[in-house]
Amino acid sequence: MAGRKSLIVSYLFCIPFGWLGLHHFYLGRLGWGLTYLFSLGLLGWGWLCDLIRLPCLVAGINDEIDDLNHGHRRPPQKRLDDAYILVLPFGWLGLHHYYLERVCWGILYTFTFGIFGIGWLVDIIRMPCLVASVNEELRRRYAPRTVAAATTVVITQQQQQPPPPGPVYQYPPPQGYPPQPQPGYPPPQGGYPPPQPGTYPPPQGGYPPPGGGYPPPQGAYPPPPQAGAYPPPSGAYPPPQPQAGYPPAQEAQPPPMYGKEQTSEFHQQSASPSAPPVEKY
Structure with missing residues (x-):
């Protein structure tokens, strides 16, 4: 500091x-x-x-x-009084421009004697505006670095400060359970005491036998039904009723067979004179 x-x-x-x-x-x-x-x-x-x-x-x-x-770092700034100290007796050499980081203007003033004295007189009048513009440019140039440096200082100070001491809550163990050891401490001498009788009640129906498996069901399974145990329905099943909108089904009849009568009629028609004669080839 x-x-x-x-x-x-x-x-x-x-x-x-x-x-x-x-x-x-x-x-x-x-x-x-x-x-x-x-x-x-x-x-x-x-x-x-x-x-x-x-x-x-x-x-x-x-x-x-x-x-x-x-923790607040200012960007570099130019002072107006410093600039006037340089410009009044030595402005024709351009020393104020070198101070304001205007190197090109400084070289020009050095070799032209302040632009033959005209630029020197003008700079005496406009010096406040010239210094303000240079300071504004410096603030824009160094603003990110200044913010980053201030942020780093604040974070470092916060990390160096120890956390505030808070209350430590220790909840008592539930009744019936042995005390649990704290981390980093050895177990008590002589081991942990056994639980008091009556602390853990047995489950209803007792404990299941060791060896696994499921216990047998209570009672016996019912026997399977015997043949003839269910009587047939009384009466016969009724025939299906025809649906509305459809004609009843008719019994199918076999096709007629050719008999002797049909054969004789066929021969009679063949022998009749009206029938055309059959040509023989």
């Missing part, structure tokens, strides 16, 4: 050695500390500005430390 920064200690570093950037090293701003170290406090301009804005600078750093200690 990081500790908060002291304003008095910051002034002790800034007043005599601010042109070397020691107060920035104390506040954890390594980039600004190296810049002040190699530029002698931005040629004294940044040192003088830090003497005025140091309370706001320390308060912002402490807010970030508090959020980090509570």
